[in-house]
Amino acid sequence: MPPRFKELYKPNPTGKDARQRRLQRESQLRSLQREQLFMGKRLRFRTPQESETESEFEFTPSDTMLIVRGLKSANHEERMEALKNLGAKLEQPSESLRAFVLEGACIELLVGFLAGTEAEEKLQSLWCLTNITAFEGGLAEKVLPATPYLVALLDSEDLELKDQAAWTLGNLASESQKTREYLYANGALKRLVEELAKTDDPMLLQTVCFALSNMARKPSCYFDQLFEMQIPLIVARQMEKFKRDLGCVKELSWVYAYLAAASNEQQIDALLETGAIDIILECALAAIEQDNAASEQASSSNTNSNSSSSSSSSSAPLLIPAIRTLGNIAAGTDSQTHVLVAKPSFVQLLVRCIESTSSRAVEKESLWVLSSITACCKDDVNAVVDANVVPDLVRIIEKQNFDLKKEAAFSLLNIAIVGGRIEDLPNEKLCFEFVEFVRSQDEELVRLGVQFISILFDQLPGDVGVGLLRRVAGGIDALETLIAVTEDDDTRSTVSALIDQYYGEEETSEMQ
Amino acid sequence: MFSPLYTPAKRRLSMADPFFDMGNAESAISFYTKQEPTSPSHSDISRQAHNSILQSAETPAIVCEQPPCMGTVLCPTLLAFERHYDQMHRYVCSLCNAILPSSYWLDLHIDEIHDAFFDVRAKRGDCMFRCFLASCPKAFANADDRKRHMVHTHCFAASFNWRLVDTGMRQSDESSQSMEIDAVVSVFKKSLRVSAPDAITFGASDSDAQQWP
Numbered sequence: 159m160p161p162r163f164k165e166l167y168k169p170n171p172t173g174k175d176a177r178q179r180r181l182q183r184e185s186q187l188r189s190l191q192r193e194q195l196f197m198g199k200r201l202r203f204r205t206p207q208e209s210e211t212e213s214e215f216e217f218t219p220s221d222t223m224l225i226v227r228g229l230k231s232a233n234h235e236e237r238m239e240a241l242k243n244l245g246a247k248l249e250q251p252s253e254s255l256r257a258f259v260l261e262g263a264c265i266e267l268l269v270g271f272l273a274g275t276e277a278e279e280k281l282q283s284l285w286c287l288t289n290i291t292a293f294e295g296g297l298a299e300k301v302l303p304a305t306p307y308l309v310a311l312l313d314s315e316d317l318e319l320k321d322q323a324a325w326t327l328g329n330l331a332s333e334s335q336k337t338r339e340y341l342y343a344n345g346a347l348k349r350l351v352e353e354l355a356k357t358d359d360p361m362l363l364q365t366v367c368f369a370l371s372n373m374a375r376k377p378s379c380y381f382d383q384l385f386e387m388q389i390p391l392i393v394a395r396q397m398e399k400f401k402r403d404l405g406c407v408k409e410l411s412w413v414y415a416y417l418a419a420a421s422n423e424q425q426i427d428a429l430l431e432t433g434a435i436d437i438i439l440e441c442a443l444a445a446i447e448q449d450n451a452a453s454e455q456a457s458s459s460n461t462n463s464n465s466s467s468s469s470s471s472s473s474a475p476l477l478i479p480a481i482r483t484l485g486n487i488a489a490g491t492d493s494q495t496h497v498l499v500a501k502p503s504f505v506q507l508l509v510r511c512i513e514s515t516s517s518r519a520v521e522k523e524s525l526w527v528l529s530s531i532t533a534c535c536k537d538d539v540n541a542v543v544d545a546n547v548v549p550d551l552v553r554i555i556e557k558q559n560f561d562l563k564k565e566a567a568f569s570l571l572n573i574a575i576v577g578g579r580i581e582d583l584p585n586e587k588l589c590f591e592f593v594e595f596v597r598s599q600d601e602e603l604v605r606l607g608v609q610f611i612s613i614l615f616d617q618l619p620g621d622v623g624v625g626l627l628r629r630v631a632g633g634i635d636a637l638e639t640l641i642a643v644t645e646d647d648d649t650r651s652t653v654s655a656l657i658d659q660y661y662g663e664e665e666t667s668e669m670q
Numbered sequence: 671m672f673s674p675l676y677t678p679a680k681r682r683l684s685m686a687d688p689f690f691d692m693g694n695a696e697s698a699i700s701f702y703t704k705q706e707p708t709s710p711s712h713s714d715i716s717r718q719a720h721n722s723i724l725q726s727a728e729t730p731a732i733v734c735e736q737p738p739c740m741g742t743v744l745c746p747t748l749l750a751f752e753r754h755y756d757q758m759h760r761y762v763c764s765l766c767n768a769i770l771p772s773s774y775w776l777d778l779h780i781d782e783i784h785d786a787f788f789d790v791r792a793k794r795g796d797c798m799f800r801c802f803l804a805s806c807p808k809a810f811a812n813a814d815d816r817k818r819h820m821v822h823t824h825c826f827a828a829s830f831n832w833r834l835v836d837t838g839m840r841q842s843d844e845s846s847q848s849m850e851i852d853a854v855v856s857v858f859k860k861s862l863r864v865s866a867p868d869a870i871t872f873g874a875s876d877s878d879a880q881q882w883p
Contacts, residue, residue, distance in 0.1 A: 194698055474696055474700065571676060598750055606675075638827075
């Protein structure tokens with residue numbers, strides 16, 4: 159006989175419910191939004207233990223009422239419960255939760271806690287605000303009125319509160335020029351820089367760097383202030399102090415990366431003078447060499463394992479900001495490029511990054527840096543070629559997808575044009591690849607392809623260049639089709655000259 | 671000396687440039703993986719998110735399997751593939767299966783090769799031979815005058831395949847290097863043409879009656 163009041167029993171999670179919760183959690187992470195993946199905002203997730211106890215049903219309007227009741231409760235436990243519940247739901251806000259934030263009393267209630275006295279409640283409230291600012295659609299802007307409280311919390315004695323306040327400011331800064339300038343007007347930049355200079359705590363340092371990196375985004379009206387406040391020097395000092403902590407070096411490098419991306423010539427000089435670049439190079443090189451050593455060890459001891467397919471580069475998080483910084487400095491004036499190339503570890507690092515296949519993003523961005531280096535002057539090209547980068551460029555142009563092929567092509571063309579070293583390149587293989595570019599019908603790739611063939615014809619002696627093209631199936635046909643369809647007179651002129659040279663040579667050899 | 675199509679240049683990129691999307695995603699995923707290091711399924715899921723981002727960022731090339739390309743042509747984007755398809759597979763003359771690289775070229779081909787009145791009017795002296803560029807309104811009384819115009823005004827190569835409008839595009843082959851060019855052209859003209867009956871009939875006829883069981 160079934161129990162009499164079964165319908166009154168509180169539902170316990172069954173196997174099916176647990177699976178449902180797990181699937182929801184998985185889809186949560188899988189749908190990390192553009193804001194968190196590409197725009198530099200950071201969500202704070204609860205640990206699985208923390209969220210197990212909470213219901214994960216869709217947030218309905220009646221849930222709103224429950225939360226509001228909880229937040230306004232006179233009982234501390236109930237307020238905490240409501241705050242934690244809200245924080246968990248904010249990891250993936252539903253439509254009705256967004257409406258509650260945008261139109262309801264959510265922000266007002268949360269800011270109320272910041273003005274209060276309970277540290278635990280302040281932290282939970284900050285946590286909610288952090289996650290609200292991590293989304294798009296106007297949610298972050300709603301949190302702007304909390305700015306004075308956030309800045310004030312940077313003065314708190316409590317490290318966790320400081321950390322969470324800085325985190326929220328970082329997300330806000332990433333949102334738009336308007337939010338950045340609002341934060342600046344409320345003194346956020348000044349306080350963050352002070353914190354950057356004086357903090358001894360590695361976690362807080364990292365969060366403050368995150369906030370400053372976002373404050374350094376352009377456009378903004380106060381970018382030059384970042385240099386007047388001596389941020390590059392402060393970053394360099396902290397980098398020296400924390401150079402064994404790769405998490406800190408990584409976040410400090412991000413600050414440099416954002417600065418370098420928007421700096422003028424004098425500001426780039428300022429970045430070069432602090433010595434931080436040398437520390438970045440040292441740490442990045444050590445990290446990638448450690449990665450290589452680890453993967454060699456793994457592949458020699460596990461001959462049967464498929465670990466190579468699932469292992470990700472552990473040095474990539476540090477390499478990415480390092481390479482971005484170096485790339486934007488290398489794209490400065492010729493003397494600035496040369497300062498970098500003259501550092502022995504710089505070329506070595508670039509070559510290691512291009513050789514390594516464990517992180518595609520690192521490979522791609524290193525190729526970008528290399529293309530700027532090789533566009534500069536002959537000495538720099540020679541430094542790069544002597545470091546044996548050409549075989550890797552050829553491997554990439556042969557085997558990789560078009561996005562990397564194109565980047566490698568830039569460097570190869572630069573080596574040929576700026577360095578005058580076409581004869582040092584494996585032109586048989588390259589001719590094939592560049593003809594593929596012409597056949598690909600992508601405008602930029604077609605231009606690169608035609609330019610390479612033009613260099614082969616111009617700079618290789620005799621009819622060697624023509625001979626190379628003749629050995630590529632479809633080579634000359636691709637050029638002829640190009641003349642028939644292109645609207646661009648320059649392209650047509652260049653390609654016509656090549657075709658005439660091609661057939662002109664052949665007629666000469668036939669006549670003999 | 672013609673202006674180069676590509677000039678070596680340094681590139682400064684802003685942090686918001688889509689070029690950095692893959693790197694930003696990788697950095698973000700590593701941050702989220704570190705947030706909960708004790709949960710193996712969490713890092714597993716992060717890796718899945720990471721891989722799906724990489725796949726969309728990598729945009730694998732589109733391979734053209736149509737004859738005569740047969741997998742030898744790769745296009746990086748859909749736009750490029752459409753351009754390739756237009757040039758190599760779309761504008762085919764239904765009368766002789768010649769492949770022309772654009773609708774304009776196909777029009778020229780049909781007028782000059784399949785229009786019975788074209789020869790009549792050309793012999794009369796009308797300017798029937800239109801410039802090969804759609805944007806140029808000029809027309810000429812004969813193919814030689816047109817050729818001169820193409821070379822001198824529009825920088826066409828003197829060795830351009832002037833028979834393109836007559837026979838369509840030729841395709842390359844590994845054996846082409848050892849052949850004379852004219853021989854090559856004639857071989858490929860034949861290989862392009864799919865044999866089609868002179869007349870297509872529907873319905874039963876004496877010769878067709880045997881074909882169907």
